[in-house]
Amino acid sequence: xxxxxxxxxxxxxxxxxxxxxxxxxxxxxxxxxxxxxxxxxxxxxxxxxxxxxxxxxxxxxxxxxxxxxxxxxxxxxxxxxxxxxxxxxxxxxxxxxxxxxxxxxxxxxxxxxxxxxxxxxxxxxxxxxxxxxxxxxxxxxxxxxxxxxxxxxxxxxxxxxxxxxxxxxxxxxxxxxxxxxxxxxxxxxxxxxxxxxxxxxxxxxxxxxxxxxxxxxxxxxxxxxxxxxxxxxxxxxxxxxxxxxxx
Amino acid sequence: xxxxxxxxxxxxxxxxxxxxxxxxxxxxxxxxxxxxxxxxxxxxxxxxxxxxxxxxxxxxxxxxxxxxxxxxxxxxxxxxxxxxxxxxxxxxxxxxxxxxxxxxxxxxxxxxxxxxxxxxxxxxxxxxxxxxxxxxxxxxxxxxxxxxxxxxxxxxxxxxxxxxxxxxxxxxxxxxxxxxxxxxxxxxxxxxxxxxxxxxxxxxxxxxxxxxxxxxxxxxxxxxxxxxxxxxxxxxxxxxxxxxxxxxxxxxx
Numbered sequence: 001x002x003x004x005x006x007x008x009x010x011x012x013x014x015x016x017x018x019x020x021x022x023x024x025x026x027x028x029x030x031x032x033x034x035x036x037x038x039x040x041x042x043x044x045x046x047x048x049x050x051x052x053x054x055x056x057x058x059x060x061x062x063x064x065x066x067x068x069x070x071x072x073x074x075x076x077x078x079x080x081x082x083x084x085x086x087x088x089x090x091x092x093x094x095x096x097x098x099x100x101x102x103x104x105x106x107x108x109x110x111x112x113x114x115x116x117x118x119x120x121x122x123x124x125x126x127x128x129x130x131x132x133x134x135x136x137x138x139x140x141x142x143x144x145x146x147x148x149x150x151x152x153x154x155x156x157x158x159x160x161x162x163x164x165x166x167x168x169x170x171x172x173x174x175x176x177x178x179x180x181x182x183x184x185x186x187x188x189x190x191x192x193x194x195x196x197x198x199x200x201x202x203x204x205x206x207x208x209x210x211x212x213x214x215x216x217x218x219x220x221x222x223x224x225x226x227x228x229x230x231x232x233x234x235x236x237x238x239x240x241x242x243x244x245x246x247x
Numbered sequence: 248x249x250x251x252x253x254x255x256x257x258x259x260x261x262x263x264x265x266x267x268x269x270x271x272x273x274x275x276x277x278x279x280x281x282x283x284x285x286x287x288x289x290x291x292x293x294x295x296x297x298x299x300x301x302x303x304x305x306x307x308x309x310x311x312x313x314x315x316x317x318x319x320x321x322x323x324x325x326x327x328x329x330x331x332x333x334x335x336x337x338x339x340x341x342x343x344x345x346x347x348x349x350x351x352x353x354x355x356x357x358x359x360x361x362x363x364x365x366x367x368x369x370x371x372x373x374x375x376x377x378x379x380x381x382x383x384x385x386x387x388x389x390x391x392x393x394x395x396x397x398x399x400x401x402x403x404x405x406x407x408x409x410x411x412x413x414x415x416x417x418x419x420x421x422x423x424x425x426x427x428x429x430x431x432x433x434x435x436x437x438x439x440x441x442x443x444x445x446x447x448x449x450x451x452x453x454x455x456x457x458x459x460x461x462x463x464x465x466x467x468x469x470x471x472x473x474x475x476x477x478x479x480x481x482x483x484x485x486x487x488x489x490x491x492x493x494x495x496x497x498x499x500x
Contacts, residue, residue, distance in 0.1 A: 035362035103483040105438045111460035187350035232350035
């Protein structure tokens with residue numbers, strides 16, 4: 001039964017991919033080569049990029065910035081969320097502030113980040129981290145808040161140290177929420193890092209993307225976007241699977 | 248004083264302290280004037296800009312485009328969401344793609360839209376709507392999922408037609424989630440439009456910010472940043488308030 005369902009799902013995926021490629025090609029015929037690259041040409045260029053050393057040099061740059069930004073956003077967000085979830089009053093005070101900070105269009109802050117950090121790694125990392133920090137903090141805080149009071153009472157009765165309370169009671173109990181927060185934080189941090197590279201850097205995938213935009217290399221723009229999307233979708237699928245195992 | 252009121256005052260105090268700290272850092276020269284001007288000067292510069300009307304044409308351009316992008320993403324997102332909801336097999340394969348969508352800055356496709364629609368309002372509206380639409384689709388799906396099965400049954404018993412069931416039963420029941428979608432679509436549409444203006448535009452607040460940055464005109468830059476961020480925060484707070492009220496009315500906190 002399960003195998004048959006997985007198979008039908010794979011079939012549906014293939015149909016969807018086929019449908020998308022046909023629609024894409026139709027759009028290409030309609031809009032012309034200046035506005036859109038054909039699916040075949042895009043995939044060919046994507047394969048070329050994956051085989052070239054220069055692309056991997058830029059991808060490594062992006063990966064480094066993204067990794068650091070993720071680390072900062074997740075550790076910072078977890079710490080902030082734990083604290084605000086644990087102290088009810090602090091959480092109530094901070095809740096709408098976090099919500100507003102999450103919703104402001106952070107892309108407008110790129111000149112500020114550039115003025116503070118200059119052109120380079122730290123600007124990208126900072127940009128990625130401010131995108132990812134708030135969702136992780138908000139989800140963690142909400143997860144901790146939903147831990148039943150009786151759990152905490154039990155932890156006190158067992159005389160658990162604060163660290164033991166966090167690691168054996170709070171974290172496992174809020175694991176599903178925290179995992180969802182980390183997954184969303186992963187996506188927003190990637191977006192932030194790439195925006196940082198677009199507007200505030202001289203290396204990385206975002207930078208070659210903005211250069212392709214400046215010289216209007218349609219195939220390059222589409223191939224890079226396609227690769228980024230494929231990476232994000234694959235990473236998301238892995239994180240989703242992890243999340244389901246936890247929940 | 249009630250607990251809620253004191254929480255509110257505490258919040259005002261925290262924000263006030265943060266602004267005061269920033270003011271101090273700037274005034275004391277720990278943060279140089281080329282990096283950031285004190286918040287009080289940002290406000291003064293914004294007041295000046297609003298008083299002499301220098302950027303009114305740009306503000307109108309950006310406001311109109313964002314409003315159009317929001318409307319387009321909300322309407323299309325709702326339509327697509329309802330369509331995908333009716334096709335569970337399509338939904339199952341699409342859903343993982345939705346959650347990856349916001350990891351990629353889709354507005355990098357903006358130059359392609361300039362070729363298709365020309366440089367100007369249309370391209371910006373399309374790119375803004377493209378960034379906002381998926382948030383609306385996702386929340387429409389969540390909203391329609393949450394309509395209790397008994398509602399649909401009651402509608403059938405009352406012999407409501409498809410359209411009337413949609414408008415009178417499903418839409419109101421899904422409203423809290425739809426509002427969450429609207430809130431996000433608004434935020435993402437703004438990002439799309441402003442990003443487009445940063446990249447290439449003939450007018451708009453985003454273009455003015457980029458210009459001011461290139462000219463080392465930090466006063467204008469921070470004044471316009473304050474304008475955009477302030478406007479979005481007010482809009483978001485309003486939608487959030489409305490959303491919470493609806494959630495409470497439907498008995499879900």
